[in-house]
Amino acid sequence: MCELLAMSANTPTDLCFSFTGLTRRGGETGPHKDGWGVAFYEGKGVRAFHEPGASANSRIAEMVQTHPIKSEVAICHIRQANVGSVCLANTHPFIRELWGRYWTFAHNGQLAGFTASPGFYEPVGDTDSEALFCDILNHLRSECDRHAPPELVAETLVRLSSGYARQGVFNLLLSNGDWLFTYCTNRMASITRRAPFRPARLKDADVTVDFEAETTPNDIVSVIVTEPLTSDEHWDIYQPGEWRMWQQGVVILKGVTGSSGGSHHDTPAQYTR
């Protein structure tokens, strides 16, 4: 299994606090020591850090914890390998270009025996996760228009996700830098922080942050994770089959597919603006 972390914000925001909590689980407070990676969007560009080892004692992860990289969308993953060997090519998040934008993907779960339909995008490594990512992009490319609004892209993503969820565990983070799509089979929670900001304490490290001192009153910053990171805040737990599309720190579209995949008729789910 693995753990996921994402951020959606309405102003460039660093991920130092949450990243510090998550990376402790990579070999210290958790067993996810087979790799870690994080991707930060900056405009249409993306910068990523990947390492095929434990994040808890990584010098590069330490640099990312203490060197604020500001972003409106970020995706992070720590890995405990099940499918695929421990190597750099199997380290999430995976990144591809589609329609002149970088798409970034991280996955928690396992789809035993998943086979992607042949297509343009091909996995480099041998994880089911990267094969899923390529499958999603191949479907989008052939079924969606490049100028499709988020509603239509979400419709395709929901349909694909509920199909994957019928085959196994599929907790998903996917972004094109503009929005962030999240899908939950069984483990996902979010928190939206906005004024009045309060302090918060990490579960996995003796670290407290006073968000009031770090933000302006207009900031809206949401964090999405497989497992809540703080011990003194209320996290909003996703239902099984729930998906949310985030932009600028808020949910712009959401819905629920049938539990554990449900029937095909549950999608497209009802949208809530």
Next chain:
Amino acid sequence: MCELLAMSANTPTDLCFSFTGLTRRGGETGPHKDGWGVAFYEGKGVRAFHEPGASANSRIAEMVQTHPIKSEVAICHIRQANVGSVCLANTHPFIRELWGRYWTFAHNGQLAGFTASPGFYEPVGDTDSEALFCDILNHLRSECDRHAPPELVAETLVRLSSGYARQGVFNLLLSNGDWLFTYCTNRMASITRRAPFRPARLKDADVTVDFEAETTPNDIVSVIVTEPLTSDEHWDIYQPGEWRMWQQGVVILKGVTGSSGGSHHDTPAQYTR
């Protein structure tokens, strides 16, 4: 203009010494302060660091200088912007997946008014360099077989490169992690270090390395740059129109196209194993 650095080695080798010299030119001993990036292959995986600012005073660049990341192929670039704004999306090296491998590209020069033929791969930023990279990949995808040996891939790359060279300055580094292709319009030099190893001194920083202490007698490590990095070694200067394909630290194929592009009949150039 920009500066380029690449490495090809027969054993995983760090780039700390050369990278330290090059990054000084990013705002200290040289004017290339508009971004820097480096990509290290590790098996089929690649890890990259990109920043849209000066490398000379970057904390991330400092970490890369002092934290040995071992690789058999690496590509590095520091940028002085001409075409395209200063932003992360315009920062080399650019990376795309083709045939289940990551391809990495960095370019020095300028092709005013270059327009890529439409194709699958699209630039994310607005540099001529990234448009060139996408053009190369689109041609390879449609004209080469995925199982083509390096000789045939080189033939396509030489034909494309000499075409681009007729339109401007085109000094190129391109790799798929297996081999490294280099093409010189006007600025490129290489050095191959093997036993008996000697010390070397950087031009751009008061740094000396004793390669004897860092290597084994079987190591072969080649470094390719737009401008020699050391003051006390002999660098092999490329001729205009010269290309070399490197693998495991040695040249496996090379040739010369007509000066500044020459006629189309110069390609495919004569190969030398």
